Amino acid sequence: MPDLLQERTDKQQPVNADMKMPDLGLTVADYILKLLVNWGISRIYGVIGDANLLLLDAISRQRDIRYIPFLDENAAALAASADAKLSGGVGAVIGTSGPGLVNMLNGLGDAFADRVGVLAITGQVDAPKIGLHTKQYVQQQLTVAPLAAFSELLAHPDALPGLLQHCLIMSSLQGAVTHLSIPKLMFAEKVKGAVLPYSAHLHQPLLAPEKEVEEVFHLMAAAIRPMLLIGGGVYGAEPDTKVFAEEMGAAVATTMPAKHLFPNSHPLYAGGLGLAGSEATSLLMRESDLIIILGATWWPEEFTPQGVNMIQIDAARENIGIGHGLLRGLVGDLRDIMPRLASMAKRRKKNEEAKSAWKQRISEVRNVWSERLEQETTQAGSPLAPQRIMRDLSESIPGNAIIAVDTGDHSIWFNRCFDNRGQRLLLSGRWRTLGFALPAAIAAKHAFPDQPVVAIAGDGGVVQTIMELKTAAAQSIPLVLVVINNNAYAIEKNRMELTGLDTIGSKLDNPDFVRLAEALGGIGFRAHTSEELRSCMEKALQSDKPVLIDVSASSPTVPHSKI
Template sequence: MSPVTLTDAAAPPVLADKNQPTADLSVSQFLLEQLKAWKVERIYGVIGDANLSLLDELGKQNAIRYVACRHESAAALMASAEAKLTGRTAVCLATSGPGVTNMLNGLADAAMDRAPVLALSGQVETAKIGTRTKQYVDQQKLNAAIAGKSELVTHADALPELMEQALVRGLLQGQVTHLSIPKDLYSVKVKGEIKPYSAHLHQPLAAPDNEIAELAALLASAERPVLYIGRGVKQTAEDVLRLAEKLSAAVITTLPARPLFPNDHECYAGGLGQAGSEASSVLLSESDLIVMLGATWWPDDYVPTQARIVQVDWNREAIGLGHPLYKGVVGDLGQIVPKLAAAEHLSAKDRGAWRTRVREVCTGWKRQIEAEARADGTPIPPQRVMKTIADHVSDQAIVAVDTGDHTLWFNRIFQAKAGQDILISGRWRTLGFALPAAIAAKLCYPDRQVIAVAGDGGVVQTLMEFQTAAGLRLPIVLVVLNNGAYAMEQDRMNVAGMNLIGSALRPPDFAAIAEACGGSGYRASSAAEFEQSLRQALTGSKPALLDVRTAAAPVPHTKI
C-alpha cells in the first residue's frame, strides 16, 4: 500500500483494504468457541426446532457440557444457581416461541439476584421475522422487563460484538443478557475473532483512603454498632469476624450469608425479617450505627429508623436503595474490610455495656430456637426438620432452599457452618427453585454434598427435573416438607379471616414419583424416621427424595 499524505482528502481510510480477521467458523461454532474462551463449562437447555444446529455442534465437542432439562424455566434456574454459586457467567438455551417464554421465570430469578446469566434462544428464519409464522414472538419485547441487554442477531458478522457486549455486561453488572439467533444463521460463516476473557474485568475497585478513614472514624465513635452482612463479604469473612470482635458489634446476616459468620458466636443475632430472628430486630432498634457490608435486603417492618446507616458495596447503584443512608462507600469489600479490621483505634471506646447487652439478647434467642428445635410430634414440627438437616449435612454442604413457609423456618432454625453455601431465590422468590439449583450445584461441585429443601406446594413446579438428576446420576437429596397446603398463604389468610380457597393441597406420592424417575424415595412421619431416612439418603449413590409429613405450624409474626 502506498504512503498516504494528510493533505490527500480523496484518500480512503488507511485500513480500508484490510480484510476483517476471521476464525472461519459458523455461527454455531463461533458461539461455542467464544463461550469456551470465557470458561463456560455447561449449557442448560431444552431441545427445539430453532436450536437443533447449535445442539449438533455441542454434540461434536467435549469442552462444554450440555445438560438436557425437562423444562426451560428449570434450565434457566440451573443457570441462575450456577452463577450465584460460582460468580461466573452461566448459560441456558431455549427454542423460539414457547421455549423462550418458558425460560422467563428462571431468568427473572437471575435478574433479581444479579446473577450473570446469558440466555440463548433460537428464532424463526430471518425471512419470517415479524410474520404470522409458527412460534414467532418478538423476543426482545418479551425479555425487556428482565434482560439488561436483549438483541436479535440479524447478521452473522454482528455475532462477535454482540457476544462480547453480552458477556461483559452480564459479568460486570450482574445482569441477564439474551441473544436471539434465527435458525437459518447457524451455518453462516462469521467474520471476526474470538475475544478472550480479560483479567481487567475483575480488577478490584479501590475506595479512596480518605473514605475508608472516615468510615473507620464513624465505627470508632459508635457506642452500639451492628454489622449487617450479605454474600458480598464472601471473600473476606475472616476479616468481618475480626472487625465485629474489635467493635463488640452485633452481627446480622442475610440468608445466603449465614455461613459467612460463625452461627454459634456470642455476637451473632441471626437473620433479618420474618424469616430472621427477634434478636436482630431488638438489637437494630437499640443500635446507633448500622454498617451494611455487601447486603441489600432491607425489610421495612423489621428495621429501625433511628440509627445512622452506612453501606459499603461494589455496586454503587445498590447503595441507599430503599432505605435511609448516612454514608455510602463504593469499593471492593476485599480491600475495605481488612483495612477496617486492622484499625487499632476501633476498640478504644469502652463498649462493655453493649457487649453485655448483645450477648444477653443473642443467648436468649439461641435458647428459644433450641427449645423450638427439640419439639416432637406427628406430623413432625418444621423446626425439628430444620434442626435435623443442620445436624446431619456435611460442613461443606451446599443447601438449596425453595420458596415457601419452610424458607422462614429454615432461616430461623438452621445453624450454618463456615464451609457451607446456601442458595435461594432471593428477591424473585419463585416456587420450584431448590431442585434445579441443587442439580446445578452438584454439577459444579461433584465432590460436595448437595441437599435441596422444598415444600409440597413448590416442589411440583419443577419435580420432573428429578428425572434429570437421575439421568445424570447425581446423588443429591431432596427433602419435601409435606403439610398438605400452601402453608404461608394459608396462615396469612387465616390471620386475616379470609376464605381459604386455593390454599389446600392433595400432594401426590412423592416417594413413588422419585422411584419412577430412577431415584430413591423415602417417607417419614416421625422425627426418628426422618433422621434414619436422611442418613441413608445422604450416603446413597443416586438422587433421593424424602417425603416428610410436617406439621402446619404458623411462623411467628404471620400477617397478611
C-alpha cells in the first residue's frame, strides 16, 4: 500500500489540496435564499428591476421567505430598517442597479444612523459591461460606502458563501448595513459551497464579572439623588429595571425609542430627554448627583448637565462615554446585569431619610410637569392643538399596538404628551428622515400581523412615501395612518418666524388626503374635533383595510425652538 503522506510530501502539496467544495446544485439566487432562511430571515422587501429579475424568480419558487414588493426603493429600505428594529435581527432589501440602489440610500441611512442590521442585495449590470458607459451603471461600492460597513461586488459565484456569511455576521453583530452587488446574469450561475447555519454563539450573552458589577453597584449605592436614563438596551430587562429604580428611589427618564420600557404613569417617571422630552427630566438631571445610563446613547448637550457623575452600562463597549465623561463604565448584557443590580439594591442598607427627600423632590417636579401637560392636552378648539391630538391618540390606541412615528414637529409633541401604555415605538431616531412612518408600519404589520399598527405622520413627511398606502391596500394590510395636517413644515416655519426670516418654502398646499387614500385603495376619514378624532380611530382600528385619518391641526411653536 503506498504511503499517501510520503507521496503528498514529495509533491509538496497541502494535505487537503484535492478536497472539493460541496456542490449542492444551487444557483447564486437559490443559495442566497437558503442561507437567509438559515439565519432566520423570513421577509425580503424590495422593488423589481432589470438587474434582479432572476433573484425574484427564485423567490417565487420557494415558500420560506416572503417577498414584500414596494413602489419605491427608499420605502422598501425603510421597511427593512424598521423590521430589524422590531426583530433585533437582520432586515433584507433588494433592488436593481443604478437608480435602484441610489433610491435605496435614504432608507439604508436610517439603518446606518440607528445601528440596526440591514442586508442590501442589488443587481448590477451584466459583468462584461461593468465600468463601461452603459445604462444604469454606477460603481455601487463607492455609492454606498458612507453608509455600509461592508460592500462588495460578486466577481465569481464561488465567492458568494464567504461574502454573504460575512455580510450577515456584520449586520447581525454590529448592527451594520452590509451590501452585495451581483451582476444580473450571475444570479443564474451555479455555486459551490456549503449553506452554513446561523451559529448561536454569535449572540452568546456578554456576561460581566461579578466583581465588576459589585464595584459599580457600590458607586451607585453611594448616590443620594440617583437618576436612570433608560434606552433600548434595556429591552428584555424591564421588570428588573423597574425594581432597581424603586429600590434605589431613582428618578427615571427614557429615550424616545425606549418610552414603552418603563411605565409612564409610575411616580418615578420624569419623561423623555431633549427637545421632545420634558422639562422635568432636565431639571432632575441637573439636581441629580449620579446619572446611570442603561443601554442608551442619546445625550443632547443643551438638555443635559455638565460635570455630573455618570455610570454607563451597555453591551457595546464603543457606546460607552459618547459625548460625556464617566465615573465608571460597565460592558455587559443588561438582561444579565439588571437582575443582579436589582437583587443588590434589595439587600443594601438604605438611607431612608435621604431617599425619602429625593423621592419627594421627584414627586414635586413631576406634579408641576403633569399640571402643565394637563393644561396643554385639554385645549379645546379647531383646528386641534397637537398636544390634544396626542392625548386623544394615547387614549384611543390599544396598549398592544405598534406605533410608527414619522419625523416632524408632531414627533416632539408625541414624546412630550403621549402617555405610553406599553405601545412599542418605531422611529427614525438619528437619521430623522421624512416618510419613515408608513413603510415602517407596513413592516410592523408583516412582522406582527395580530397586533394593531398605527402610523403617525405630519403632512410634510407623509407625502414622501404616501404612495405606499397602495402597497398596504394591495397586500390587504389593515393599518391606521394618522396625518397631522397643519399645512406647513411647522418646525421650520416657526423657527423662521422666531428669527425674523422669510418663511419661503415652509407652507404647504396639501392634496385632499381623504380622496387620495380612497384612490390608493384605502379608506379616508377627516377629523376637525377631539370627538371626531376618537370616533375615527375607533372605526379605523376595526377596519380590514388601510385607513388614513386627516386631522386638522394647529402649529404652535415647540418650546426651546431655535435655528
